Amino acid sequence: MDKILRINMSADGGPQAAAEALGAYAGMGGRGMTSSIVSKEVPPLCHPLGAANKLVIAPGLLGGSAAAMSGRISVGCKSPLTGGIKEANAGGQAAQVLARLGYAAIVLEGAPTDGNIYKILINKDGVKITEANNLKMLGNYDLIDKLKAEHGDKVACISIGPAGEMKMSAASVACTDMEMRPTRHAGRGGVGAVMGAKGVKVIVLDDEGMKMRAPQDPEKFKAANKTWVDGLQKHPVTGQGLPAYGTNILTNILNEAGGYPTRNFSEGRFAGHEKISGETQAETEKARGGSATHGCHRGCIIRCSGIYHDKNGNYLTKQPEYETVWAHGGNCGIDDLDAIAMLDRLDDDFGVDTIEMGATIGVAMEAGLAKFGDAEAAINLVKEVGKGTPLGRVLGNGAAVTGRVFGVERVPVVKGQAMPAYDPRAVQGIGVTYATSTMGADHTAGYAVTANILQVGGSVDPLKPEGQIELSRNLQIATTVVDTVGVCLFIAFAALDQPETFQALVDMVNSFYGLSLNGDDVAGLGKSILKMERDFNKAAGFTKEHDRLPAYFKNQALAPHNVTFQVTDQDLDTVFNW
Numbered sequence: 205m206d207k208i209l210r211i212n213m214s215a216d217g218g219p220q221a222a223a224e225a226l227g228a229y230a231g232m233g234g235r236g237m238t239s240s241i242v243s244k245e246v247p248p249l250c251h252p253l254g255a256a257n258k259l260v261i262a263p264g265l266l267g268g269s270a271a272a273m274s275g276r277i278s279v280g281c282k283s284p285l286t287g288g289i290k291e292a293n294a295g296g297q298a299a300q301v302l303a304r305l306g307y308a309a310i311v312l313e314g315a316p317t318d319g320n321i322y323k324i325l326i327n328k329d330g331v332k333i334t335e336a337n338n339l340k341m342l343g344n345y346d347l348i349d350k351l352k353a354e355h356g357d358k359v360a361c362i363s364i365g366p367a368g369e370m371k372m373s374a375a376s377v378a379c380t381d382m383e384m385r386p387t388r389h390a391g392r393g394g395v396g397a398v399m400g401a402k403g404v405k406v407i408v409l410d411d412e413g414m415k416m417r418a419p420q421d422p423e424k425f426k427a428a429n430k431t432w433v434d435g436l437q438k439h440p441v442t443g444q445g446l447p448a449y450g451t452n453i454l455t456n457i458l459n460e461a462g463g464y465p466t467r468n469f470s471e472g473r474f475a476g477h478e479k480i481s482g483e484t485q486a487e488t489e490k491a492r493g494g495s496a497t498h499g500c501h502r503g504c505i506i507r508c509s510g511i512y513h514d515k516n517g518n519y520l521t522k523q524p525e526y527e528t529v530w531a532h533g534g535n536c537g538i539d540d541l542d543a544i545a546m547l548d549r550l551d552d553d554f555g556v557d558t559i560e561m562g563a564t565i566g567v568a569m570e571a572g573l574a575k576f577g578d579a580e581a582a583i584n585l586v587k588e589v590g591k592g593t594p595l596g597r598v599l600g601n602g603a604a605v606t607g608r609v610f611g612v613e614r615v616p617v618v619k620g621q622a623m624p625a626y627d628p629r630a631v632q633g634i635g636v637t638y639a640t641s642t643m644g645a646d647h648t649a650g651y652a653v654t655a656n657i658l659q660v661g662g663s664v665d666p667l668k669p670e671g672q673i674e675l676s677r678n679l680q681i682a683t684t685v686v687d688t689v690g691v692c693l694f695i696a697f698a699a700l701d702q703p704e705t706f707q708a709l710v711d712m713v714n715s716f717y718g719l720s721l722n723g724d725d726v727a728g729l730g731k732s733i734l735k736m737e738r739d740f741n742k743a744a745g746f747t748k749e750h751d752r753l754p755a756y757f758k759n760q761a762l763a764p765h766n767v768t769f770q771v772t773d774q775d776l777d778t779v780f781n782w
């Protein structure tokens with residue numbers, strides 16, 4: 205991983221690729237790499253779909269190594285959804301393969317003016333860019349089938365569906381999983397629209413003939429990796445709960461806590477929760493010949509995912525995760541797992557973010573376009589997105605646009621990005637993260653659900669404002685580092701509770717790169733990346749008034765606890781004072 209691959213999509217005579225040394229970006233990976241390049245090279249006031257924006261795709265610092273859980277890939281740019289800096293990350297095989305090919309980042313620059321779309325093939329022999337208009341407007345599943353026929357099933361693909369080609373602000377970037385299915389998405393912030401604006405339909409990565417990346421100190425690295433794996437396996441969440449039930453184990457937990465946003469954030473409990481819970485989902489998957497335990501990339505030992513079959517026992521989609529089940533389920537009043545799985549399949553195929561789409565359908569239901577609980581109507585609305593009808597284009601641009609078009613006040617967004625599956629009134633720590641994250645409303649940016657609800661990494665009362673600022677601040681710093689190292693965020697459950705597991709991660713980075721970082725250095729790295737991102741957003745026009753939840757969270761109490769969001773604006777403004 206000693207070079208950056210730059211691809212100029214508007215070069216004279218057609219797209220041109222050139223590899224260069226890491227230079228000023230040495231020592232960065234994942235989110236640290238994407239945010240560094242975007243901060244330094246993208247004009248903050250540029251149009252996100254214009255030639256001046258750049259799409260940066262980067263494996264984490266441990267990508268391509270033998271480190272367990274190191275398969276996350278970061279996708280960064282100026283976001284068409286938020287107007288600020290964006291990093292969205294995904295699992296799947298792409299990070300490992302790209303890292304083994306020796307690239308710390310791919311940077312897509314410029315924009316083609318010829319109306320063509322392109323396929324980029326990267327292998328040990330170099331880079332080949334070909335016009336691929338025969339792939340135009342294909343869904344991700346058909347696209348990957350075609351590529352499999354041409355390149356075999358050992359490659360990894362990074363692609364967009366029709367939503368990305370139509371430059372919708374909810375468009376995702378898909379990565380293929382171990383079975384070469386396009387199921388792992390860098391979903392948030394419209395990164396797929398930026399890839400579409402660059403005229404790139406798919407990047408095919410083939411690491412045949414390349415080796416696993418080797419650490420500087422193999423013995424220390426091996427020992428740290430063993431401690432790491434042992435720690436993940438012994439923690440009850442990463443060793444038992446997530447493998448058995450996936451992230452959807454949270455449905456019953458959040459419902460019980462009264463923080464499960466129901467029917468467009470109007471209540472905190474959903475009567476149909478048991479029908480769509482992780483427990484029901486796992487039983488259904490097993491009964492139909494699917495699987496309740498499955499990893500999204502080689503080297504994942506938690507395996508929170510699964511395989512969801514339809515009623516006839518045929519593959520439909522990967523196991524919809526908690527956020528997806530909530531977004532298309534309780535948030536829309538839908539308690540039908542098969543309908544939710546179909547919505548997940550459509551989202552993956554069209555290439556849209558399941559959180560943004562579910563929140564958007566919830567807003568559309570509040571506007572009266574369909575009734576809450578009407579699964580068929582929800583499926584038809586998402587199909588409009590795939591077809592690119594005028595209504596579909598409104599919906600495909602997310603909850604904020606849909607709320608404006610249809611005159612809805614209760615629109616759960618921050619910086620234009622839809623909130624995930626935790627109501628900030630009943631989980632106040634996550635409300636601080638939603639409000640202040642550089643990314644817009646994003647649970648992964650500082651997952652305060654840990655201490656608020658799960659009693660992991662401490663305990664902070666979820667209904668009171670006390671302690672939430674510090675909790676969110678520390679988690680936002682730590683998460684930035686996790687996203688830079690490129691390990692799956694779900695390691696945090698074990699790393700927060702078990703100091704030796706956190707230390708093992710630091711030891712892996714140190715032994716891999718021949719460094720001697722300590723905890724303070726690690727925190728310093730996280731703070732410096734957050735500062736870069738905040739500076740970009742400030743230059744793009746963001747002020748402290750953008751670090752706020754919509755007003756209704758302060759003046760509409762949420763049942764069953766009848767609470768409002770209590771953290772003051774003055775306190776929100778101190779999150780980044782360290």
Ligand code: SF4
Binds near residue numbers: 501507
């Ligand atoms: S724990 Fe889940 S999301 Fe994380 S790498 Fe494994 S399968 Fe993918």
